Structure formats: C-alpha cells, structure tokens
Amino acid sequence: MRKLVWLLILLVALCSAWWAAATTQMQSTVNALLDSRRAAGWDVTLKDIGKAGFPLTLQNRLSGLSVAEPNQSIAFEAPQLDLSAPAWWPGDLSARAPVAQAAFPAGALPLVLNMRNMQADLDLHPGLSLQLEQMYARSTYLEVNGPDGLLLEAEESRLRVTQSSDAANEYNIAVLPGRITPGPLLRRVLGEAIAQPGGQPILSARMAVTFARALDRHSAVAGTLPQIDALTVENVDAAWGDVALGAEGALTFDAEGIPDGVLSLRVTNWSKLLDAGERGGFLPPSMRGQVNTMLRLLEARGSTLGGLDLDLVFAEGQMVLAGLPLGPAPRLIQP
Numbered sequence: 001m002r003k004l005v006w007l008l009i010l011l012v013a014l015c016s017a018w019w020a021a022a023t024t025q026m027q028s029t030v031n032a033l034l035d036s037r038r039a040a041g042w043d044v045t046l047k048d049i050g051k052a053g054f055p056l057t058l059q060n061r062l063s064g065l066s067v068a069e070p071n072q073s074i075a076f077e078a079p080q081l082d083l084s085a086p087a088w089w090p091g092d093l094s095a096r097a098p099v100a101q102a103a104f105p106a107g108a109l110p111l112v113l114n115m116r117n118m119q120a121d122l123d124l125h126p127g128l129s130l131q132l133e134q135m136y137a138r139s140t141y142l143e144v145n146g147p148d149g150l151l152l153e154a155e156e157s158r159l160r161v162t163q164s165s166d167a168a169n170e171y172n173i174a175v176l177p178g179r180i181t182p183g184p185l186l187r188r189v190l191g192e193a194i195a196q197p198g199g200q201p202i203l204s205a206r207m208a209v210t211f212a213r214a215l216d217r218h219s220a221v222a223g224t225l226p227q228i229d230a231l232t233v234e235n236v237d238a239a240w241g242d243v244a245l246g247a248e249g250a251l252t253f254d255a256e257g258i259p260d261g262v263l264s265l266r267v268t269n270w271s272k273l274l275d276a277g278e279r280g281g282f283l284p285p286s287m288r289g290q291v292n293t294m295l296r297l298l299e300a301r302g303s304t305l306g307g308l309d310l311d312l313v314f315a316e317g318q319m320v321l322a323g324l325p326l327g328p329a330p331r332l333i334q335p
Helices: 002-039 184-195 217-222 270-279 285-300
Strands: 043-045 048-052 057-068 075-086 092-104 111-124 132-146 149-163 170-176 179-182 202-211 228-240 243-253 259-268 307-315 318-321 324-328
Touching: 002 043, 002 048, 002 057, 002 075, 002 217, 149 184, 179 184, 184 270, 243 270, 259 270, 270 285, 285 307
Parallel strands: none
Antiparallel strands: 043 057, 048 057, 057 075, 075 092, 092 111, 111 132, 132 149, 149 170, 149 179, 170 202, 202 228, 228 243, 243 259, 259 307, 307 318, 318 324
C-alpha cells in the first residue's frame, strides 16, 4: 500500500512537472512568434499572457492582443485569446476568442470582420516541422463591414482546411458561411430577390490549393504562406432568389504569380443580375442597353435560356472571356 502511495505521489509530481514545462514552452513559443513579427516591422501589442488548465490542458491566455502588418494590409485584435492543447499532445491546438476583429484595410474594397465566439482547431503532424494536417475554424456570428457600413451578417460560419492524402503540400479548402443576412447596401442591390421563396442568399466554395511546400511552423514564423503553384476550383456558388453565379476550373501559377488555365463561369437569370448592378450603381443606365445586347449574344451561343455559360481563359499573361480579350491577367499576390 505504501509503495502504491509513493507511486501515485511520483506520478503526480511527474505530471505537474510536465504540465509546468509544457505550458512554459507554449508561452515561450508564443512570445518568440510575436517577437519575430515585431522584428519584421509588424505592430504587435500584448498586455499579458498567463497559464491555466492544470492538469489535463495546456493553456495560455493572451490578453489585449493586437497585430498589424507594416503596410496595414491585414490587422487582427482580440481582448482575450485562449490557446489550449491536451497535455498528452500539444500538437492538437485550439484557439478561442469571445470577440475578435480582423481588418483588411488595403485594396479596392477595405473590409472589417467582427466575430463572436471564434474558435480554430488545428491538428499538427508529429515531427520537427509540425505540418498542418487540418484546421477547422468557426464563428457563431460574423459581421462584414465595408467602407459604407454593414455588408452582411452570417451565423455559424465555417472554414475547413485539410491536408490531402496524396500530397503533403496540397490542401482541400471548404468555405461555408452559414445563414447570411444582407446589410443595407446588398438589400438595395438584391431588391425583391430577398423576399422571394428561397431568396435567402447562399454562398459556398470548395477548392484544392497546391503550395510550393506544406504549411508548417516555418510558415507560421515567417508570417506568410508558401507560393501557390496550382488552384483547382471544385465549386464557388452564390445565389439569391432565382439569380445564381457559379464557377469551377483549374489554374496554375508561375513564379511571378501569373495564372494559366480556364475557369468555367455560370450565370442564371443574368437580366436580373443587370437590374441588381444598376440598382447598386455599378452599371450606369447609359450602358445598360449595350451590355444587355452583348450578353444576349453570349446567351445565344450557349444552351441555357436566360443563362450564360462562359469560359474565362488565362494564357500567356492575358485574359479572354468567351473569346473577348480582357487584357493582362492579374497576378496572384501572396498573402
């Protein structure tokens, strides 16, 4: 009996020592990661970092966290961010924040995303590089704001990234925003489509991305994704009422990010899409007749009444839509 008691005491002592060492290492890793971003010119603020979760969970609580790139192309902040993992395998990492904000102020359409009950679960492959096997991110509430205010709200938004079993540098990505409620601008653009049966906007996307190398701890420390070599779009679908947009296809990218390949585009009830564009101010009334005539000619080349089936071709640095030259193809700029 005495031996059993001593064995239990020894076991508790070992578990306590492991928990203390592992949480300290997690804390050091977080600080090192933030220090590397500061050294790269990022604006990083962290008010406090503490330990919790004894004995079965390794947990670091970050308070007052905010990070922003030097060129202000992306920023993230969370008053409280909990990083946790099972004590027996720190590679199953979870990040939770009651509220968080991500901002993308640069570009043609600056966006600010406000999230509630955000959670991201990461499964890392055992090994020195800690390759990402899977990430599942979700938020019970997502608010997307543009320069003119609220664009849309989404409930139970989900993002899943899964490493392919065929190649370590290929990842399958699924984006499922959940139930979407348009903001004032989109309501004005969509018009009566929202009030129709099935008029609730729907959005989903599934694709496979091939990177130059697998996503791992080196990517996290560098703060950038590896170069994207190929993109296979299984489906990108957006619909509201009886108007729908869809895309599928495959592209490859050279070292400078110039695409090559074909995207097949589908538009259902394109005339109502023109109505929406005119209501939103994207299509001047003076150009409505010209655009309408051109799209009717493109419709006649297909087999779907009221629909468009168009190929967007990228080749030799140029873009061609249904045989019509559109000019130089845009380069893929690595995030």
